[in-house]
Amino acid sequence: MGAQTAVMQENAGRAGPDLNTQALRTDARRESLRLLALLSPSLLLVFAIIIVPIGWLFWLSLFDEAGGFSAANYARFFEQASYIKTFVTTFKVAFIVTGACVLLGYPLAYMLSQLPRRAASICLIFVILPFWTSVLVRTYAWLVILQRKGLINSWLIDLGVISQPLSLANNLSGVVIGMTHILLPFLVLPLYASMKTIDTDCLRAGMNLGAGPVATFRQIFFPLSLPGLASGVVIVFVLCLGFFVTPALMGGGKVNMWAMRMEQTTSLYSNWGAGAALGVVLLVVTLALLGLFQWLLGARATGVWSSR
Amino acid sequence: MSIAPSALPIGMRGIEKRFGSVPVLRDLNLDVEAGEFLTLLGPSGSGKTTLLMILAGFVRANAGSIRVGGDEIITTPPHKRNIGMVFQNYALFPHMNVFHNIAFPLKQRGVAAAETAERVEKALDLVKLQGLGERRVDQLSGGQRQRVALARAIVFEPRIVLMDEPLSALDKGLREHMQIELRALHRRLGMTTVYVTHDQREAITMSDRIAVMNGGRIEQLDKPESLYARPQTQFVASFIGESNFIPVECRNGSVWYEDRRIHTAAATPAAGQYLMVLRPEKLRLLATAEPTSGVNVLNATLSDIIYQGDSFVCYAVLRDGRQLTLRDYCRSDVLAKMPAPGQPVSFGLDAQDTILVAAD
Amino acid sequence: MSEDVGLPISHRQRLWLYCLGGLVLLFLIAPSIIIVIMSFSDSTLLQFPPQQWSLRWYQTYFGSLEWRDATIVSVKVAIMTVLVATPLGTAAAYAINRGTLRFNGTINALLTASLIVPVILIGIGTFFLYARIGLNNTLTGLVIAHTVQALPLVVLTVLSGLRSYDMNQERVARSLGAGRVAAFWQVTMPQIRFSIVSGALFAFITSFDEVVVSLFISGGETTTLTRRMFNALRDQIDPTIAAISTCLIVLSVVLLSVAQIFGRRH
Ligand SMILES: Nc1ncnc2c1ncn2[C@@H]1O[C@H](COP(=O)(O)OP(=O)(O)O)[C@@H](O)[C@H]1O
Numbered sequence: 001m002g003a004q005t006a007v008m009q010e011n012a013g014r015a016g017p018d019l020n021t022q023a024l025r026t027d028a029r030r031e032s033l034r035l036l037a038l039l040s041p042s043l044l045l046v047f048a049i050i051i052v053p054i055g056w057l058f059w060l061s062l063f064d065e066a067g068g069f070s071a072a073n074y075a076r077f078f079e080q081a082s083y084i085k086t087f088v089t090t091f092k093v094a095f096i097v098t099g100a101c102v103l104l105g106y107p108l109a110y111m112l113s114q115l116p117r118r119a120a121s122i123c124l125i126f127v128i129l130p131f132w133t134s135v136l137v138r139t140y141a142w143l144v145i146l147q148r149k150g151l152i153n154s155w156l157i158d159l160g161v162i163s164q165p166l167s168l169a170n171n172l173s174g175v176v177i178g179m180t181h182i183l184l185p186f187l188v189l190p191l192y193a194s195m196k197t198i199d200t201d202c203l204r205a206g207m208n209l210g211a212g213p214v215a216t217f218r219q220i221f222f223p224l225s226l227p228g229l230a231s232g233v234v235i236v237f238v239l240c241l242g243f244f245v246t247p248a249l250m251g252g253g254k255v256n257m258w259a260m261r262m263e264q265t266t267s268l269y270s271n272w273g274a275g276a277a278l279g280v281v282l283l284v285v286t287l288a289l290l291g292l293f294q295w296l297l298g299a300r301a302t303g304v305w306s307s308r
Numbered sequence: 309m310s311i312a313p314s315a316l317p318i319g320m321r322g323i324e325k326r327f328g329s330v331p332v333l334r335d336l337n338l339d340v341e342a343g344e345f346l347t348l349l350g351p352s353g354s355g356k357t358t359l360l361m362i363l364a365g366f367v368r369a370n371a372g373s374i375r376v377g378g379d380e381i382i383t384t385p386p387h388k389r390n391i392g393m394v395f396q397n398y399a400l401f402p403h404m405n406v407f408h409n410i411a412f413p414l415k416q417r418g419v420a421a422a423e424t425a426e427r428v429e430k431a432l433d434l435v436k437l438q439g440l441g442e443r444r445v446d447q448l449s450g451g452q453r454q455r456v457a458l459a460r461a462i463v464f465e466p467r468i469v470l471m472d473e474p475l476s477a478l479d480k481g482l483r484e485h486m487q488i489e490l491r492a493l494h495r496r497l498g499m500t501t502v503y504v505t506h507d508q509r510e511a512i513t514m515s516d517r518i519a520v521m522n523g524g525r526i527e528q529l530d531k532p533e534s535l536y537a538r539p540q541t542q543f544v545a546s547f548i549g550e551s552n553f554i555p556v557e558c559r560n561g562s563v564w565y566e567d568r569r570i571h572t573a574a575a576t577p578a579a580g581q582y583l584m585v586l587r588p589e590k591l592r593l594l595a596t597a598e599p600t601s602g603v604n605v606l607n608a609t610l611s612d613i614i615y616q617g618d619s620f621v622c623y624a625v626l627r628d629g630r631q632l633t634l635r636d637y638c639r640s641d642v643l644a645k646m647p648a649p650g651q652p653v654s655f656g657l658d659a660q661d662t663i664l665v666a667a668d
Numbered sequence: 669m670s671e672d673v674g675l676p677i678s679h680r681q682r683l684w685l686y687c688l689g690g691l692v693l694l695f696l697i698a699p700s701i702i703i704v705i706m707s708f709s710d711s712t713l714l715q716f717p718p719q720q721w722s723l724r725w726y727q728t729y730f731g732s733l734e735w736r737d738a739t740i741v742s743v744k745v746a747i748m749t750v751l752v753a754t755p756l757g758t759a760a761a762y763a764i765n766r767g768t769l770r771f772n773g774t775i776n777a778l779l780t781a782s783l784i785v786p787v788i789l790i791g792i793g794t795f796f797l798y799a800r801i802g803l804n805n806t807l808t809g810l811v812i813a814h815t816v817q818a819l820p821l822v823v824l825t826v827l828s829g830l831r832s833y834d835m836n837q838e839r840v841a842r843s844l845g846a847g848r849v850a851a852f853w854q855v856t857m858p859q860i861r862f863s864i865v866s867g868a869l870f871a872f873i874t875s876f877d878e879v880v881v882s883l884f885i886s887g888g889e890t891t892t893l894t895r896r897m898f899n900a901l902r903d904q905i906d907p908t909i910a911a912i913s914t915c916l917i918v919l920s921v922v923l924l925s926v927a928q929i930f931g932r933r934h
């Protein structure tokens with residue numbers, strides 16, 4: 001401190017553009033260090049729990065079982081039919097679930113955006129509550145509803161619609177229904193938020209110009225809601241790719257998805273190299289999809305900007 | 309004006325500030341006298357707020373020295389600078405009532421409860437908010453909030469008070485009223501005050517001196533009346549009051565506009581190109597027969613006359629296409645000389661009203 | 669945005685939309701309601717509506733040492749996660765909000781990484797790392813892993829609070845003589861405390877409901893409630909789980925209501 005004052009006094013006597021530059025630079029550095037100190041515990045934790053293990057796993061994935069440096073762990077994905085089947089299943093489920101979420105979520109978000117505020121916030125509770133309810137609880141609920149002796153089957157049999165129970169759980173349909181239920185809020189919430197920002201005056205103008213409700217929706221509202229829809233779709237799709245709990249509990253061992261494959265390879269067979277390779281590819285695909293989306297949205301946003 | 313014993317002069321030297329690579333303040337030097345009301349006046353983006361933030365210690369300059377009294381404070385943290393600050397949006401603490409807002413600086417200094425109550429009371433008196441101590445901030449009008457912010461900034465008797473466009477959120481009537489009150493308060497307390505505004509009338513009404521800022525530099529530092537009467541740059545001449553400019557040239561010790569010699573009261577400046585400042589209210593309408601010794605005559609073509617009740621504005625075009633504006637009162641002798649639009653007209657400018665500024 | 673319906677289309681014309689939206693809402697909420705009702709059933713069979721009512725599944729839940737231990741572990745871990753993640757996340761949000769650091773974007777991305785990285789990968793990675801440093805099956809390990817997952821929520825919630833807060837207030841407090849810490853505690857903190865509380869609640873739910881990572885790194889003494897439930901569900905469908913699920917749903921409702929109330933006061 002004393003030394004610093006001395007430096008300052010010395011500098012103060014000297015006129016010129018570099019007055020106190022050194023002291024100010026030191027001060028700026030100290031301020032940055034203070035902010036870094038606030039950040040460092042969080043950054044350290046994230047670094048230790050996410051970056052280090054993933055980096056380590058990536059390193060492991062570059063070696064084959066004999067310990068030699070090779071791409072065997074990755075080449076396997078193209079060679080073994082079981083891996084290919086896993087990827088196909090995963091993407092199939094992801095597409096179906098995302099599609100189902102769009103079909104169910106778009107009308108819901110549209111309705112919410114058109115309701116008066118009070119009604120909308122009450123309805124929103126029904127979206128947010130499941131969002132914050134444990135995935136396990138909701139998966140369990142669907143097991144109860146869909147299984148062989150579950151609610152749906154017993155109702156249908158009681159009503160005489162069917163005589164043999166339908167197999168709804170422990171197969172693809174169970175997984176799709178459960179995942180759709182769990183991921184639907186991830187689509188509805190961003191979509192609703194973006195729909196709320198659509199200017200009603202814009203729509204009113206459309207109707208005043210003679211467009212009917214359907215035309216107004218198709219030509220004005222729907223295009224304006226697309227960015228929100230796109231971000232919901234990307235989130236849901238990406239979450240599907242790495243989903244574990246529901247397929248593990250509701251797939252009945254028949255729906256083998258990417259995350260389950262990772263769990264089996266590491267926990268059951270302790271093949272860390274192979275499991276790690278699966279994880280690395282999953283991460284890359286996830287980041288690529290998110291990056292692509294960001295890029296498209298960014299390009300679109302600037303496009304709108306420059307056309308103004 | 310009484311100078312409060314705690315009032316201190318400020319000396320700023322070589323202040324440089326860049327945001328990224330964009331220079332916002334460039335080698336700025338400014339001296340504020342103890343107890344003075346000095347205003348930073350300039351268009352938006354000229355760096356006024358940045359300079360004030362550097363003074364208060366919220367923004368770090370890249371270089372420079374700030375001395376308050378004899379002490380260098382450029383790296384002193386804000387809470388040790390003992391500078392009161394009023395923000396444009398007041399920044400009152402919404403979770404505290406008026407009393408606690410004003411008592412905040414006293415609490416930080418460990419002032420005893422009884423004395424705090426007394427001093428807050430006195431501050432409330434000063435800003436004419438007696439008895440409002442228990443009000444919540446959101447129950448106050450804009451003007452009252454402004455006063456609370458002011459009371460809070462002066463209750464701890466700071467050496468210096470800084471205000472960043474404190475009146476710009478008020479409506480016109482209240483703003484003019486507050487200008488007078490602020491001025492009176494300053495007369496009474498005599499603290500060194502640096503005030504920021506982009507409103508030239510406000511600056512002229514309130515200040516002892518005005519520093520006109522442009523592009524991160526101080527163009528001119530002067531008393532309000534001198535700024536108007538003797539602007540030193542084209543920017544100052546056009547920012548303070550209205551002006552038209554015509555190019556003139558100095559050669560052989562006299563000033564020339566085209567082939568006409570210009571009479572000046574001041575000494576002729578060094579040879580070179582200058583601009584002559586023509587204030588609308590300094591120009592006179594000349595009858596053709598009028599004798600013109602010692603008066604500069606400008607011949608132009610009248611393009612339009614606008615009557616504004618008690619006064620009128622004439623627009624005319626010089627031969628080289630430059631616009632001239634003249635404003636005068638609607639006296640019958642003036643109106644009698646008035647030609648019709650499209651006709652030639654002569655404007656007179658007295659030698660002592662002739663101002664030359666360097667061309668930018 | 670106006671209070672009323674945005675467009676001059678009558679409610680009647682929208683009837684189909686309300687029906688469709690209502691059905692989707694029903695789809696979202698029905699499973700939880702069914703579970704709550706079933707948890708009071710007297711039967712081991714899954715009948716709906718139940719023929720007889722009882723609290724026997726709750727008695728099984730609270731009477732079972734295993735379930736109780738797992739619940740205690742989960743509560744402990746969740747509370748510790750809140751105690752760690754809230755101050756860390758708040759400090760980080762404060763620093764990010766200043767926005768003066770050169771790598772602000774990168775820092776932001778890092779702190780929200782656990783929202784983007786697939787959870788299964790975090791689970792495997794953490795297990796792999798913990799195996800080497802002996803943190804598997806420990807409370808510490810669980811708290812650290814859950815903190816990393818809760819951090820982004822705390823950071824984002826507090827950050828949104830800070831964004832709607834006027835930093836000039838903290839500046840003014842500093843000019844009035846308050847040091848950094850005093851200015852934060854006396855001026856900033858009281859005004860963003862609702863965001864901080866919301867962030868803390870989100871951290872609690874995140875930790876308490878966390879399944880995938882806990883599956884890998886908890887076990888034995890430190891088996892969390894969710895891990896035990898997962899294993900129970902893998903074997904057979906035990907109605908006790910309906911009772912536990914009801915408790916979890918109630919917990920979510922309570923925490924969300926608290927967050928909602930705080931949010932409204934804000
Ligand atoms: N934090 C900042 N980052 C980048 N540029 C800034 C920042 N603050 C101010 N500036 C820039 O500095 C210039 C001067 O700003 P300011 O001091 O606010 O001017 P004034 O108060 O005179 O309107 C402006 O061009 C502004 O864009």
Ligand SMILES: [Mg+2]
Pocket residue numbers: 356357358
């Ligand atoms: Mg400003």
